[in-house]
Amino acid sequence: MKKLLSAFVLAAFVLSGAVAGTAQTKVPEGRVSISGAWALYPMVVKWAEEFQKAYPQVKIDVQAGGAGKGIADAIAGMVDFGMVSRDVNPAEIEKGAFPIPVTKDAVVPMINVKNPCLSDILSKGLTQKAFTDIWINETVETWQAVVGGKIPAPLHVYTRSDACGAAETWAAFLGKKRQEDLNGTAVYGDPGLAEAVQRDPLGIGFNNVNFAYDPKSLVPVAGLTVAPIDLDGNGKIDPSEQFYKTRDELTKAIAEGRYPSPPARDLYMVSKGVPSNPAAAAFLRWILTDGQKFVPETGYIQLSPEKIKAGLEKLK
Numbered sequence: 001m002k003k004l005l006s007a008f009v010l011a012a013f014v015l016s017g018a019v020a021g022t023a024q025t026k027v028p029e030g031r032v033s034i035s036g037a038w039a040l041y042p043m044v045v046k047w048a049e050e051f052q053k054a055y056p057q058v059k060i061d062v063q064a065g066g067a068g069k070g071i072a073d074a075i076a077g078m079v080d081f082g083m084v085s086r087d088v089n090p091a092e093i094e095k096g097a098f099p100i101p102v103t104k105d106a107v108v109p110m111i112n113v114k115n116p117c118l119s120d121i122l123s124k125g126l127t128q129k130a131f132t133d134i135w136i137n138e139t140v141e142t143w144q145a146v147v148g149g150k151i152p153a154p155l156h157v158y159t160r161s162d163a164c165g166a167a168e169t170w171a172a173f174l175g176k177k178r179q180e181d182l183n184g185t186a187v188y189g190d191p192g193l194a195e196a197v198q199r200d201p202l203g204i205g206f207n208n209v210n211f212a213y214d215p216k217s218l219v220p221v222a223g224l225t226v227a228p229i230d231l232d233g234n235g236k237i238d239p240s241e242q243f244y245k246t247r248d249e250l251t252k253a254i255a256e257g258r259y260p261s262p263p264a265r266d267l268y269m270v271s272k273g274v275p276s277n278p279a280a281a282a283f284l285r286w287i288l289t290d291g292q293k294f295v296p297e298t299g300y301i302q303l304s305p306e307k308i309k310a311g312l313e314k315l316k
Contacts (some may be wrong), residue, residue: 027286029057030279036070036083037165038190039208040267042215043103044083046298047291051283054290058279066189068163071097074270080280082270085165085208098275099268100311102287104301105209106254107166107173107263108244109227110194110220114201118225120147125230125237132174134204135159135182143202157184158196158205165265166190170206172262198223206263209254210299213247218299226250231260247299255301266303274315281315288312 034044041064048060070082075095088099109131111121121143130146133139134157144152159182160167167179176182187193190211197203204227214221226244228237243253253259275281288303288311295302303311 027055027058027282028278030059030277032058032060032081032277032280032283033079034061034081034083034269035063035065035073035079036081036270037067037085037267038064038211039067039085039105039107039165040083040103040269042210043267043295043298043300044269046294047283047287050291050294051286055282058283060283064189066160066162067165067168071270074272077272080271080275080277081284084268084270086168086265088268088270096272097270098273098314099270100284100288100314101266101303101307102269102284102311103267103292103295103303104254104264105267105299106250106259106261106265107169107206107208108212108250109229110197110205110207110212110224111227112197112201112203113223113225115143116151116153116201117143117147117149120149121227122225123237124148124235125228125241127230127233128173129233131229135170135184136174136176138183153202156200156203158193158200158203159184159186160193161186161188164189165267166206166208169262169265173260194221194224209247209250213250213299215299218247219245229260251296251299251301266307267300285312285315288315 044062048062052058052060067084067086070084071092073079074082075092075097088097115121124147126146140146141155142152143155167182171179171181187196190207193205194207194211197205212220212226220226228241228244230237231241243249254264269284275284288308292302
């Protein structure tokens, strides 16, 4: 009970007191440039829209292109912030990368709704070992080899061609550290990978949550569905593992720790050192305070009060 009360008090401090402090601070006129991860792109676009409503004197440009581009642009000083969907490594920190976590999401495996083994996949799920055999070991060539059944349909594997956090996160789930460890036909960007599997009934790929689900209907994108993960390896998807029907069910499972991490992970805004552009610094503080209220409706998971407080402390 004491721990629960403490968490409530901390949340009230961060999301009320800190928000009030942001609202009272004069935001200077200026421009903010942002590039990087597809995973964070929809959220940052939403934040930019809402921030500019309140502070029209600030213009914000947001461009996707992959986490690799985001971190490179930030370190080079080409943008105010790089959107990064993976942990920032020590070598990048040494070059001046200054990461602040701003929200959380996950990567999910995607298949076509016309997959000939769809019913078996949805009822049995795929284990971590099965995914490893598909993307890393390349020891399975048919869907029958993965989930059984009588249809020896070939299996077509897709991955990402751009340097991205989604691929690195998926590789980490499969026991590897690098995107390059993933095999398969390489496709550019989240939209491209989703489209490739949409067109291929025998395909399997992976997407960030907000490219796996339709933002209006909140169900999987037309033509696609999530391949459920058999977390306990018992050969079936138990009721406790059935949280893929809608985006909100999945984000709730991620927030509660019922979806594995990785492929659940924090998402970062990265600058070169503490943000020197006053407008950019104000935008980042707003993201950690007022901006957090837009996180659930956009399909992401709010940071813990402790992480928000730590981020604000770093920006002082």
